[in-house]
Amino acid sequence: MSDNLHTTPAPEGVALPGSPGDRKVGRARPGPWSGLGSTQVVYLALLATIVVGWILVAIDGGNLLTLETVVGVQQRSAALGIVAVGQTLAILAGSLDLSVAYLISLSSLVAAEIMEAGSVPGAITAVIAVSALVGLVNGVVITKLKVHAFIATLGVALIIKGVVDHLYDGPAGRVPESFQHLGYDRVGPVPVSALLWAAVAVAAWFLLSRTRYGYRVYAVGGDPDVARLSGVRTDRVVIVTHILCSLCAGIAGLLLASRLGAGAPTVGTDGGYDLESIAAVVLGGTALAGGRGGVAGTVGGVLLLAVLDSVFNQLEVNSFFKDVVRGVVIVAAVAVYARRAGRKRL
Amino acid sequence: MRRALPIFAVLAALLVAIAVANPFFLEPAGFFAFVKRAAPLVILAAGQYFVIVSGEFDLSVGSLVTVEVVVAARLIDGDEAATWPVLALVIVIGLLVGLVNGAVTTLLRVPSFITTLGMMLVLSGAVFLWTGGAPRGALSQAFRVFGRDTLWSTLILLAVGVAAALIMRADFGRTLIATGDNERAAALSGVRVTRARILAFVLSGLAAAVAGILLGGFAGVSAQVGQGLEFSAITAVVLGGVALGGGRGSVVAAMAGALTLEALFTLLNLYGISGALEFTVQGVIIIAAVAAGAVRLPFPLTPRKGDAHVAS
Numbered sequence: 001m002s003d004n005l006h007t008t009p010a011p012e013g014v015a016l017p018g019s020p021g022d023r024k025v026g027r028a029r030p031g032p033w034s035g036l037g038s039t040q041v042v043y044l045a046l047l048a049t050i051v052v053g054w055i056l057v058a059i060d061g062g063n064l065l066t067l068e069t070v071v072g073v074q075q076r077s078a079a080l081g082i083v084a085v086g087q088t089l090a091i092l093a094g095s096l097d098l099s100v101a102y103l104i105s106l107s108s109l110v111a112a113e114i115m116e117a118g119s120v121p122g123a124i125t126a127v128i129a130v131s132a133l134v135g136l137v138n139g140v141v142i143t144k145l146k147v148h149a150f151i152a153t154l155g156v157a158l159i160i161k162g163v164v165d166h167l168y169d170g171p172a173g174r175v176p177e178s179f180q181h182l183g184y185d186r187v188g189p190v191p192v193s194a195l196l197w198a199a200v201a202v203a204a205w206f207l208l209s210r211t212r213y214g215y216r217v218y219a220v221g222g223d224p225d226v227a228r229l230s231g232v233r234t235d236r237v238v239i240v241t242h243i244l245c246s247l248c249a250g251i252a253g254l255l256l257a258s259r260l261g262a263g264a265p266t267v268g269t270d271g272g273y274d275l276e277s278i279a280a281v282v283l284g285g286t287a288l289a290g291g292r293g294g295v296a297g298t299v300g301g302v303l304l305l306a307v308l309d310s311v312f313n314q315l316e317v318n319s320f321f322k323d324v325v326r327g328v329v330i331v332a333a334v335a336v337y338a339r340r341a342g343r344k345r346l
Numbered sequence: 347m348r349r350a351l352p353i354f355a356v357l358a359a360l361l362v363a364i365a366v367a368n369p370f371f372l373e374p375a376g377f378f379a380f381v382k383r384a385a386p387l388v389i390l391a392a393g394q395y396f397v398i399v400s401g402e403f404d405l406s407v408g409s410l411v412t413v414e415v416v417v418a419a420r421l422i423d424g425d426e427a428a429t430w431p432v433l434a435l436v437i438v439i440g441l442l443v444g445l446v447n448g449a450v451t452t453l454l455r456v457p458s459f460i461t462t463l464g465m466m467l468v469l470s471g472a473v474f475l476w477t478g479g480a481p482r483g484a485l486s487q488a489f490r491v492f493g494r495d496t497l498w499s500t501l502i503l504l505a506v507g508v509a510a511a512l513i514m515r516a517d518f519g520r521t522l523i524a525t526g527d528n529e530r531a532a533a534l535s536g537v538r539v540t541r542a543r544i545l546a547f548v549l550s551g552l553a554a555a556v557a558g559i560l561l562g563g564f565a566g567v568s569a570q571v572g573q574g575l576e577f578s579a580i581t582a583v584v585l586g587g588v589a590l591g592g593g594r595g596s597v598v599a600a601m602a603g604a605l606t607l608e609a610l611f612t613l614l615n616l617y618g619i620s621g622a623l624e625f626t627v628q629g630v631i632i633i634a635a636v637a638a639g640a641v642r643l644p645f646p647l648t649p650r651k652g653d654a655h656v657a658s
Contacts, residue, residue: 141633141637145633145637146637147633147636147637148584148590148591148636150403150580150590151580151581151584151590151632151633151636152633152636154577154580154581154629154632155629155630155632155633155636156629156633157629158625158626158628158629158632159625159626159629159630161622161625161626161629162622162623162624162625162626162627162628162629163622163623163626164622165621165622165625166621166622166623166626275405275463275466278459278463279460279463279464282457282460288457288459288460289457318475320470320471320472320474320475320479321471321475322471323467323468323470323471324467324468324471324472324475326467326471327463327464327465327466327467327468327471328464328468330460330463330464330467331450331456331460331461331464331465334456334457334460335450335454335455335456338454338455338456339454339455
């Protein structure tokens with residue numbers, strides 16, 4: 001994988017134990033430099049997108065910043081946002097998770113089936129158990145069987161896909177009214193789903209920047225060998241990270257089930273949550289190679305994608321054109337990050 | 347090469363198992379039907395190998411295959427005379443997409459995972475923007491013959507296989523492996539790392555174009571023709587013992603990996619595990635195969651040339 005260098009320290013101001021400037025070619029070391037971190041760049045890009053989008057929509061005769069669209073942006077981004085927070089943890093630890101999309105579908109089905117049987121707490125417990133188990137399997141296959149994360153999580157994704165497609169042809173189960181509040185209610189202009197997303201993001205931020213576990217994640221993602229030699233149990237860190245990542249996917253599955261009112265075998269893949277969440281993480285300035293970045297950037301990246309989507313919806317742009325623009329935006333953003341990192345190096 | 351041996355053993359075992367379950371497989375017609383079905387994935391695996399051994403990923407090949415088939419169908423629209431110009435165009439599109447992937451990855455220093463993911467979005471969005479959401483038109487008989495006719499697809503497969511093996515034996519192949527193994531060392535020893543990587547992506551694009559031509563003939567025109575092929579191709583390459591991250595593995599083993607994957611599908615069908623559970627079995631076997639390779643690795647330490655004095 002080619003190098004995507006961010007020599008900025010973690011956006012939350014985390015000191016990076018054992019994080020070398022660059023383990024590939026001995027380039028710049030992290031040091032004090034005046035300028036913007038990649039997180040600030042993401043939020044500047046978000047602001048620019050909102051301004052340009054607002055102008056474009058205004059020319060078209062609409063208004064981007066109505067309550068409706070602001071709520072819509074939050075609604076649209078909540079599920080992806082939760083998955084992307086989990087994906088951030090996995091990527092920071094130098095791994096990645098391609099199984100989240102199928103796990104979301106599975107979680108939505110598990111939730112809706114058990115809720116139909118009558119127990120909401122039981123359903124939530126079951127989803128947490130199932131997703132923790134999937135995360136455990138991912139982590140163990142990667143660390144103990146030494147299978148590359150790409151193949152390991154792809155394999156687990158296929159396993160889940162097979163089971164789900166074998167058991168279900170279409171939507172199943174039923175979510176009671178009481179649980180649908182999660183998907184549709186809002187407090188003032190803030191939907192409950194967005195609050196859930198915020199809670200997950202804050203929890204992940206806290207873990208990464210205020211706990212020993214977080215420091216170890218950066219250490220393992222930065223250089224696993226150095227981390228191991230410094231006494232970090234790298235395998236354990238990767239396994240815990242994958243469990244947390246899968247739990248996030250499980251929560252997203254619960255959210256989508258509450259919104260659909262049922263479980264659906266294709267809800268995860270239709271949303272493209274696997275690749276889309278990785279794209280959002282990278283758009284947020286986290287290095288795909290691991291060890292650099294953070295949750296704040298990811299939240300910005302997800303919001304950027306959602307605002308873009310919202311602008312296109314208001315302008316009634318063709319959905320295929322949206323894909324083209326999304327692809328270009330993601331690649332262009334990462335090219336800008338790489339360029340900034342490169343310029344700093346000189 | 348020694349690392350590649352297990353995949354040939356697994357492939358042989360699977361082929362024997364297929365032959366036992368279905369004796370028709372031993373007849374030329376049965377065997378070549380299998381070869382014809384496997385040809386597109388084998389060709390994609392060869393292309394993906396170049397990219398992976400140089401230390402990168404190409405996630406855009408699946409959507410590129412779809413684009414090639416849909417573009418060909420719309421432009422030919424049943425007109426036999428248009429076949430050859432469109433074939434040439436399909437090849438050019440493949441080369442061009444590879445060139446853009448390679449240039450963005452190396453010159454703009456975007457990780458290839460993201461470059462080709464973006465390319466995947468752009469390609470599938472652009473082609474359906476152009477056709478209005480669904481494939482239109484039809485392929486000509488002369489176009490479809492390549493994927494439909496057993497002799498043609500076998501010949502194309504052989505040509506691609508021989509060409510890929512020759513490329514890896516040539517200087518370019520050596521520089522590509524050196525690039526994937528240790529970019530810095532390769533660059534310092536005079537390898538033009540950037541050019542080698544761009545060429546790897548161009549070869550992958552070319553392979554996707556050829557696979558698209560074969561699949562258009564074999565499977566016909568649909569919006570899903572290339573769906574998931576990027577993951578199948580990467581899986582096949584890894585099954586062949588090629589290390590993700592670059593620098594290890596042979597192209598012949600990568601192609602054998604693709605044949606193995608296809609043999610596995612055939613066998614699962616024969617034993618009635620069709621439909622959805624096929625994916626589950628596939629997932630388990632992929633993880634098991636790669637884990638077996640990874641776990642076994644530390645034990646038979648094959649002495650390399652440079653280590654001779656240590657061993658003696």
